[in-house]
Amino acid sequence: MRYILLLIFAFFGTLATAQDWEDQQLFGPSNPARTLRVISSTDTSFFAPIIAQFLAQNPQLAVEYLVTSTTALDQTFRQSPQSYDVVISSAMDLQFKLVNDGHAHKVEDISHPDWAQWRQSLFAFTTEPAAIVVNRQAFEGHPIPGTRQELIQALRARPDVFRNRLGTYDVRQSGLGYLFATQDARSTETYWRLMEVMGSMGLNLYCCSGDMINDLTTGKIVVAYNVLGSYASARKDAQDILEIVLPSDFPTTMMRTGFVSSHSRHPEFAAAFIRFLAGLQLENNGQDGFPLPPLSPARDIERQPTISLGPALMTYLDSLKKQNFLQEWENAVVQ
Template identity: 45%
Template structure:
């Protein structure tokens, strides 16, 4: 068998082959294979690589081109640019649902998809292969002598009690830029009105805004932040340096995102796409190859307060332009106070 080749190219501008902006590109497998599977995904290369390598162990003659993009850039690539990918993987469930609902996905059915629980599949087009909670990540060193918050009320009280400690040292998503951040924020408001009160308190302390979970976790690690709110727990739990911070699943309610995969309507290698979907589902629900799910991040302990986001057209509500503008206006008033 030919030696497995892996190459990485970092992309920082939009000028490589189309107008959408990719964050990184990697190629796995033989460099000269005529059988190429193109994947566009919001998941970092390091987190998705184990699944790719396990697939190539069964399909060694396949080359996989893996492109990382934000959820908004992914949307642009598919809808505006008409890019041809074989698999689309996204954490932004609302945008992924919109793609499928608007005719950008094809149906697929197999034993693996039929074995999924009802909440993990939508219209035979979207297939969930992870459950990933939104967590609060805090610096253990920075919280020395202070209690760790277990609920959002605890967090609010803590911020009010120690404003000088947390000034400019709280981080969360910039929901104007992050599709996942917007999804988490809108789902928070559906679950409880406490979100707006908490956002106003954070805004009063000059909360720092980020594009993604990895950057927030890095900032907690470096000491730039003491708290990061709504971080993907899956990203935090799989860090080698996770002993430096605590990962809290709020006991009032824990929002859980389903990362989904779909086969685009214009996929060049639809049959191979189906093979990859089956492999993805069988491994992630069975052997737990995918590191985005981790048994240490035990959702059963917050089961009574589990707020699993549901796949389906209900996710499209906050994508309505009027509702989106109204939400972002209220969010900006709360968070941008300085």
């Protein structure tokens, strides 16, 4: 019997350590009444102040915050949905499909704009544009491109400066990168011309915005395409090095979303966390150094096209469409 127990403990211990988290931190008292497990694609540095404020109002709780990539988050949650209380991700399409597949608990008593929620189950709490971020040193004496077409012209004019020093998401691995790429491709053929030009010069592919920004600051790359502007803005140490460009031809703007898992062991506390998060963003509205960009007012949403929360998000999650898109992307980028 003792050996059986040892095998059981060993099995569950292996499961507990199998996930390779980018970060895993526990916030709150050492002996809490309840511990919320939050799985997220957002770096801990952005969420630590939010969690601290939440726990100040709920001192009986603790929060375990687990960070992984958008694609890994979707896969990990689907494999063990009962293990998590709150799910937060920048990949709006993957989040929407999780909700559509019945993985979200409704939070009915929450005040939130209609355009920033879906059926009281999925809630947006930031508005964040995809940006072209450049290392200023590479553009000394030259204009910084303001559109995708201008970026193409800049790369073609000085290929020796940019060869092997360009970066973007690997859309085969990054859920957010795939979302941005499909939205870009739907908007204009310029996207495919840009990918072909960048691919021909040797394109560095990344899982995450943070890694791209790190390499931008060191000069390993000098242009990052479709990187999250909010992550670049947060790098106060690199403000003199980096230039954030929101393309004027057509902006691609996502909303970071969260939901309460329908399998949550503490749904009432998980709902309280979502209410707090949504309310805090609207109340702060970007003031007081809040770590994440707020939801834009409705009038700004109309001026700056934002990816909408709705069934259209799942178009490119269709297996055949995704296969065809990735094949076309590889043909353009992997040269």
